[in-house]
Amino acid sequence: MNATMHDVARVAGVSIKTVSNVINDYPHVRSATRDRVLTAIKELGYQPNLSARGLRSGKTGVIGLAIPSVREAYFAELADSIIRAAEKRGLGVVVDQTNQVRQHELDVVAGRRLRLTDGIVFSPVTIDESDAALLNVPFPLVILGESIFGGPTDHVTMHNVSSAKAAVEHLLSLGRRRIAVIGADDDEEANAFGSATLRVRGYHQALQAAGIPADPALVRPAGLWHHDTGAAATRSLIASGIPFDGLFALNDSLAIGALRALGEAGVRVPGDVAVIGFDNIDGTKYSIPSLSSVDPGREEIAEIAVEMLVERIGEKGERMPPRRIKPDFRIVGRESTGFPYVADVTDTDGIDESAAVPATA
Amino acid sequence: MNATMHDVARVAGVSIKTVSNVINDYPHVRSATRDRVLTAIKELGYQPNLSARGLRSGKTGVIGLAIPSVREAYFAELADSIIRAAEKRGLGVVVDQTNQVRQHELDVVAGRRLRLTDGIVFSPVTIDESDAALLNVPFPLVILGESIFGGPTDHVTMHNVSSAKAAVEHLLSLGRRRIAVIGADDDEEANAFGSATLRVRGYHQALQAAGIPADPALVRPAGLWHHDTGAAATRSLIASGIPFDGLFALNDSLAIGALRALGEAGVRVPGDVAVIGFDNIDGTKYSIPSLSSVDPGREEIAEIAVEMLVERIGEKGERMPPRRIKPDFRIVGRESTGFPYVADVTDTDGIDESAAVPATA
DNA sequence: GTGAAAGCGCTAACAT
DNA sequence: ATGTTAGCGCTTTCAC
Secondary structure (H helix, E strand, O other): OOOOHHHHHHHHHHOOOHHHHOOOOOOOOHHHHHHHHHHHHHHHHOOOOHHHHHHHHHHOOOOEEEEEOOOOHHHHHHHHHHHHHHOOOOOOEOOOOOOOOHHHHHHHHHHOOOOOOEEEEOOOOOOOHHHHHHHHOOOOOEEEEOOOOOOOOEEEEEOOHHHHHHHHHHHHHHHOOOOOEEEEOOOOOOOOOOOHHHHHHHHHHHHHHHHOOOOOHHEEEEEOHHHHHHHHHHHHHHHOOOOEEEEEEHHHHHHHHHHHHHOOOOOOOOOOOOOOOOOOOOHOOOOOOOOOOOOOHHHHHHHHHHHHHHHHOOOOHHHHOOOEEOOOOEEEHHHHHOOOOOOOOOOOOOOOOOEEOOOOO | OOOOHHHHHHOOOOOOOHHHHHHHOOOOOOOOHHHHHHHHHHHHOOOOOHHHHHHOOOOOOOOEEEEEOOOOOOHHHHHHHHHHHHHOOOEEEEEEEEOOOOOHHHHOOOOOOOOOOEEEEEEEOOOOHHHHHHHOOOOOOEEEEOOOOOOOOOOOOOOOHHHHHHHHHHHHHOOOOOOOEEEOOOOOOOOOHHHHHHHHHHHHHHHHHHHOOHHHHHEOOOOOHHHHHHHHHHHHHOOOOOOOOEEEOOOHHHHHHHHHHHOOOOOOOOOOEEEEOOOOHHHHOOOOOOOOHHHHHHHHHHHHHHHHHHHHHHHHHHHOOOOOOOOOEEEOOOHOOOOOOOOOOOOOOOOOOOEOOOOOO
């Protein structure tokens, strides 16, 4: 079986306490003693038992990430960023997929999932303002993606309204006047603080500011935000015969589906219809045409979320007031709104050479 | 603080053992007693401490998944499938990204990562036959994605050679004779049992069977298998002036990048060049044109991998001989090889209505 | 600077 | 059918 601290202590000829001191970098250990312990550790292939450490210390070194699905490009990229941010701090990440199911999301905030974790980063879909009370949880929790007004927890959210407004203004700046939206909520019951509602609000604000009357027929629901629903919503829009010269997809998956549907119908992009999405996922650079998008600052969101969670987990975490942070966003212009294509070098370092459009924040 | 079993026992007026019996569904408990305990549990909001249970039982209820990156579409979908399969069995999944770094992969098999887990599902890139000895690990391990000959662990692999052969035969059946490959290994030092080597072997087998001489100039390396590298390799291929009428991309991300490069160059797909990828990721249905691909049976791979791991973790897992399983594959024909586009309904149930081409296995 | 010993919350052998 | 108790491997207080 695996070696324990006792084994190490015996081999090194010291007590278990000394072994513990060495492992935890306790300063007051004579270096000769330390060396003997380290040698014994290597010799035995000793590795601390994390369950025991967790039991004793109350910490596991693992955080939870609850998202709708890793399969969706935006969340895959978010998970990647969260995992990297956690790893920098020596933390593991266990991923829980809620599939946008409310009961599942309720289980997350009730602590009925992700139980071997020190805290949770949670990107909810069905939890909204009316659930603020539920968020008063006895474990460290950071909410992502939308702001629950008055909620008791830390939030890292995005400028949903103003960035959507900027996206639409980008289309307006190209002279487009009949701008459609796909991905709106299906019904009035929808989460009033959900991304869809907020982004549609930004859309309306942009139109209003430009003095363009809103046409409800241009605002289309799409169910889940996938390629297929985006394509279906766009086909329905085209079939309706309502003219439009701009299209704002509430996320990039929808937009890529829309490009497909527009292409099938012989609608030229951006000639006939200029298209912009939201999230700036990797795939935006390789669609045909490449897709303009809103970059919500995913990397920064992940970094801040993990940092906040780590602070909460720490000593004084209990006593901090809830914080709310919104990273900056930017509009990224690509071919679908008339910008030239930029082939990027393998951007392992995350450098994005696409055109950045000055954005009103 | 959180309630413990002792608290529950006190409130229910029983001993801690009885509480444990109730929680673990031990059969010999009077139902009246059970009810009292359950009431106390609910009243106190008791939740078992998993660190303690893990320390005692030696199990954590969490498995590890080590993959190159969740951000790559294929691995995002694989992670989704693994997480679902694990959840069915009440297991959590902690995700570790190796980024294809050898040291990181060595750390995985050395058990230096993912330590709070009962076992690991590992999709290696740099580990190959010469490392077989390293796989003699003291914890349950299931290897994905390629077969290490003579390795001591369970493998769930794919028919890399024969499915690649089938993909190329698909192109040949369309009358294509000059078929290029992108994504081959850069050098001779490459992992001889890696997916690239095996798939290129299948390519050569198909050509040979058809009596077509191989042209080394048509086999192009691409570095990492991404959109951008696929586009770059294809641009280089086009610029070389070597004629080709078929393109086999060793995975779908490369293929999508290739479609982009072909489109830029005015090469029609499938008119001038028929294209097929590998993995059958979600994005294949929404590229323009939609992308034919090899479906390696990802769902089944995930399901089997988790099932195998669970068996290894269990009682008699130690004594089982290593197993090797290859799920069936199939060729999925889409527009990029001349099949009609099939708009699928929101396939939440995973039903794929694309044309399935009979494949030689 | 190092050792001895208590105890984190749970499971399971043993006792009743 | 239920209670008592040892101990999983670690951290940490308190002696020395």
